[in-house]
Amino acid sequence: MKHIKKMIFSFAILTLVLALSSTALARAEAPEPGPDPFPYPAHERSEFIAEEPGPDPFQCEDQPYIEALLNEFLQEAIRDYDVVRIPGPMLNEMMRIGEIVEIPFINLLEEREMYMGVAQPYTARDESVETAVVKMGGQEYFEEPLPQINAYTIGCQDPRDGCGVITFLNEENTQYEGMVSDPLIGFAAIESVSSLLKNLTGEDFAIDPNCSIIYNGNAVAAIDFSEENDPTDNVFYEMGRHAEMHEAELMHNETSDSDETKEGSMLTKTINIVLDSDGTFYGSDKNTVWGRQHSVLHNVNLIYHWIEPATGGQFDIDFKIVGMESWLPNSGPTNTDSDKLTNEVNGTSYYMKRHPAKNEVSFFYVGYDLAGGIAGQAGGICNLPGYDDTYGSNQTHQKNHAIGQQVADASGYQFATLYGRSAVMAHEIAHMLGGTHGSGQKNACAGGVWPNVCGTTLMLSGAAGGVDPDYRQSFFSDANDKQIKKCVSEAK
Numbered sequence: 001m002k003h004i005k006k007m008i009f010s011f012a013i014l015t016l017v018l019a020l021s022s023t024a025l026a027r028a029e030a031p032e033p034g035p036d037p038f039p040y041p042a043h044e045r046s047e048f049i050a051e052e053p054g055p056d057p058f059q060c061e062d063q064p065y066i067e068a069l070l071n072e073f074l075q076e077a078i079r080d081y082d083v084v085r086i087p088g089p090m091l092n093e094m095m096r097i098g099e100i101v102e103i104p105f106i107n108l109l110e111e112r113e114m115y116m117g118v119a120q121p122y123t124a125r126d127e128s129v130e131t132a133v134v135k136m137g138g139q140e141y142f143e144e145p146l147p148q149i150n151a152y153t154i155g156c157q158d159p160r161d162g163c164g165v166i167t168f169l170n171e172e173n174t175q176y177e178g179m180v181s182d183p184l185i186g187f188a189a190i191e192s193v194s195s196l197l198k199n200l201t202g203e204d205f206a207i208d209p210n211c212s213i214i215y216n217g218n219a220v221a222a223i224d225f226s227e228e229n230d231p232t233d234n235v236f237y238e239m240g241r242h243a244e245m246h247e248a249e250l251m252h253n254e255t256s257d258s259d260e261t262k263e264g265s266m267l268t269k270t271i272n273i274v275l276d277s278d279g280t281f282y283g284s285d286k287n288t289v290w291g292r293q294h295s296v297l298h299n300v301n302l303i304y305h306w307i308e309p310a311t312g313g314q315f316d317i318d319f320k321i322v323g324m325e326s327w328l329p330n331s332g333p334t335n336t337d338s339d340k341l342t343n344e345v346n347g348t349s350y351y352m353k354r355h356p357a358k359n360e361v362s363f364f365y366v367g368y369d370l371a372g373g374i375a376g377q378a379g380g381i382c383n384l385p386g387y388d389d390t391y392g393s394n395q396t397h398q399k400n401h402a403i404g405q406q407v408a409d410a411s412g413y414q415f416a417t418l419y420g421r422s423a424v425m426a427h428e429i430a431h432m433l434g435g436t437h438g439s440g441q442k443n444a445c446a447g448g449v450w451p452n453v454c455g456t457t458l459m460l461s462g463a464a465g466g467v468d469p470d471y472r473q474s475f476f477s478d479a480n481d482k483q484i485k486k487c488v489s490e491a492k
């Protein structure tokens with residue numbers, strides 16, 4: 001299915017360009033499977049297209065300046081990336097009317113590849129949540145109406161073809177970010193350069209607002225992890241080798257006794273989540289604060305609600321936003337010690353208008369740098385001794401709040417990127433649902449309909465002996481799948 005995307009690469013560009021003048025025309029031109037227009041074998045064809053001369057239709061204004069800024073502030077965080085210009089309002093309009101949209105991403109070969117799919121409106125927010133709670137200190141707060149936050153899934157109908165989520169951060173739709181997870185592209189991101197630079201530096205830059213950075217999760221630098229720097233550690237070699245292993249496992253399972261079937265049944269669950277953030281996160285840009293809260297959670301749902309059912313197949317967890325809160329600048333938590341901050345937001349005296357109740361969780365977006373290279377922390381670990389009340393107990397205030405840093409890190413780790421922010425949030429929430437580092441894996445395969453997607457799972461330790469929070473794939477090891485399923489299914 002997927003190689004078709006490559007064949008229509010030039011059409012894809014054409015479609016986007018035409019869409020600028022007429023979305024109706026673009027719809028008529030949307031590529032359909034049909035007679036092959038290219039008289040070349042596929043492998044020669046892609047070379048032919050790659051060498052085709054002509055201006056890049058995705059060129060950003062002042063692109064050299066933008067690239068210089070990214071090089072300066074990203075440093076080595078993303079080994080390979082590209083910048084592309086896709087006007088946000090146009091993209092939103094195409095998605096709103098249900099076009100087949102094509103968005104460039106960087107694939108596992110570190111080449112630009114169009115990701116294509118039908119867009120469908122999406123939000124994880126419960127319709128009962130119409131206002132956000134802005135906390136002013138003590139127990140004082142005001143409520144503000146939530147802006148229209150446009151978000152869409154792309155693809156996602158047939159998991160073989162991958163799934164993506166794009167969230168617009170502001171009402172003008174000029175800033176957007178999103179991720180796809182796909183058997184050939186891998187786990188890849190697109191994000192507004194201006195909002196990324198804001199997360200990296202705290203500053204606003206006068207640059208083309210329609211310019212976005214695209215990069216692949218496998219091009220995010222691993223930090224202080226020597227094996228990852230081994231040039232023979234080739235992703236395709238790894239994929240092939242472990243895919244074979246996984247296939248052998250699957251065949252074994254098919255022929256084993258019927259207990260496997262029971263274990264293999266999927267748990268479907270909606271878990272309520274209350275989103276929360278500190279004053280610096282709010283003050284960074286109050287026009288995008290609720291969009292930024294939505295966006296990272298949408299990527300977490302991409303992992304728990306779309307990818308897991310298609311791959312590990314142990315659970316389908318859909319996080320539903322039942323509350324949105326934030327502290328105003330100069331109020332609320334300011335602890336840079338992650339232990340203290342985690343304790344503070346999990347404490348009985350911590351103020352929330354809408355506390356997460358039993359069987360619910362909360363996530364606290366941190367808009368400043370936590371000390372010691374810490375990306376995030378969970379209030380507890382379900383089912384581990386000492387943490388048994390984390391999820392699903394009868395206590396009013398459980399240890400069910402996790403925190404995650406959203407901005408640049410003085411220790412050089414990359415939490416500011418969408419990739420880092422999403423991986424960290426997915427990781428910390430998984431702790432509260434029973435996932436553990438010890439059950440993480442460096443060489444695991446996603447399984448299911450993606451047997452060739454292999455790599456480091458989300459739960460491997462970010463501390464010494466593990467990997468940094470980036471450079472990991474969007475799935476859990478089989479062991480963590482089972483732990484999470486156990487915790488959630490036993491919660492009462």
Ligand SMILES: [Zn+2]
Nearest residue numbers: 427431437462
């Ligand atoms: Zn962890």
